[in-house]
Amino acid sequence: MRTLTYAQAIREAHAQMLELDARVFVIGQGLWSPWYAGASLEGLDREFGCARVVDTPVSENAVTGMAVGAALAGLRPIVFHPRMDFMLLAMDPIVNQAANWSYLFGGHGASCGDVPLVIRAVINRGGEQGAQHSQALHAMFMHVPGLKVVMPSTPADAKGLLMAAMADPGPVLYIDDRWLYAERGEVVAEPFTVTIGEAVVRRGGSDITLIGISWMAAECMRAAGILEREGIGAEVIDLRSLKPWDKEMVAASVSRTGRAVVADGGWRTAGASADIAAEIAERCFADLTAPVRRVTLPDAPAPANRAQEQAYYPGAEQIAAAARAVLTGGADGRTKRAAA
């Protein structure tokens, strides 16, 4: 099968949907520029015209609200936020309007009240960009009833989840990460969807379950490679969807391995990892042989200095270390229930 980069896969999903469905249009900042969206939107304006690929002024709130209104009027918008930090200016249309609308105003017939909207946000961490060009804010949005949140980590999922988001009758927040744009992988050429809410086991293992989100799923795979060389079999689950997230798959795996590390590129307190760890505690308590550990960003804004960035962002080494700590009872003296 042919391979694509993650960014090319996103572009292909856009192009195929624009081709297949006259209701689809893309609106947001940087769509006519070569450097906001990388290869992920390259040339779409020339291919499909500026009426359907609309570069906008810096008006996040109204542009996102317009996308909500266009969705309510029967179009299928993708509203693009090239830096998720700026999307905070659009909290009202996302949280108050899009997320609530079908709950409030559904019930007037078939698709009435549906908000078939994709909100695409990009995380741009690193690169000495500092605290307001780098934030991973997915946990804020998975908190909100009525919103779906997906975060693909592979080129195939980048395409399949975007096409699923576009086909969904409700608002879906699609978050991609610039650190994944060059990742290469096999992608089916035809249009296809990945079911929202379904995680995937990336590799099997019986000693510990590593649950990763977005680029941390890729880091979990690298961590599993490190652990394998030490004789530890790590199962890696790429969550792919955060709302809803695949509680059954995670619980089944953790019940089998008895141990879990949750790796998320967001902050620790009330982060996505907190919800996952809490759910594991509720569902798998009797099967756990050690406390769940989390690998997250520290509760601090992103630094700009490169050395500080390297200390701030966890990766495969930190995930592997957390896995070892779970397996050995940890340096902090917590012991395995099984050994007690």
Add this chain to the structure above:
Amino acid sequence: MRLETEWLAERWETMTLIRRAEERIAEMVESGEVRCPCHLYIGQEAVAAGVCAALTAADTIWGGHRSHGHYLAKGGSLAGLFGEVLLKVTGCAGGRGGSMHLAAPEVGVPGTVPIVAGTIPLAAGAAFAYKLRGEDTVAVAFFGDGALEEGHVHESMNLAALYRLPLVLICENNLYASHLHWSERRVADNLDRAGEFHSVPGEQVDGNDVVAVHAAARSAVERARSGDGPTLIECRTFRWRGHVGASFDLDVGVERRGELVEWLPRDPVRRLADQLVERGVVDLAQREQAINARIDSAVEDARAAQQPAPHVERQEALCAR
């Protein structure tokens, strides 16, 4: 002349329907029967009636927390309104929203929300959809004077002008945003010029004169339909009742009691009734009786209707679709 008289009589019926329905809601608020927050429109009826008469059924209107009048003027049902303020399953939002969340998509009311100016970008987006599909449909945003103090209204005006969207912006300047008089919020009384910087033409009309409101709305709607973009109309009016609930809010503002004394004689419904009597219309009392009977019947039906079942799972399912 007779056609014009009948047209005016229809506007009077719409305005009287709004007035009487809201007076009934005010009574139900005072008696405690209606408990959800109700923001009454009494005194402003000419705006909704005049604007909606310039629209087709396909055109959409987008409103805020004070939208009973817009909903009824566009053709929303009394059953849906009373069902909703009593939070019954027969309400136009299934009893999930209350007074601030009205919808009648079948007649062009997709939904009203209380976030001030929250639906203005949505209206622009609907207009964007109509234009992209090559339809001649128009979206109308109703909002109060307070909404023009929200930043995204200015973003929306710029975008609507830039893309020449079929959007009409109706600012109902009732002089108050919640409890604050305009002079406590702004230096200059110049809302009709709020669009100038964005190349959105503006006009001020007497919002208590249904004929003036309608004439301005009709020009703006024609301009929107012909592809020339958005227009802002400031309808100068006054809300008799308080920001929320049935009271007259005499404890706030600069000199609200004096303002009320000044504005009550400008009653838009009475003004139109006087014109109709002058034109020889003799059956206003009968028409009003029929309106009151419709309201009585809607209230009785809403009282008899079921409460939504307190099912958490169903609520979760509704927003997980």
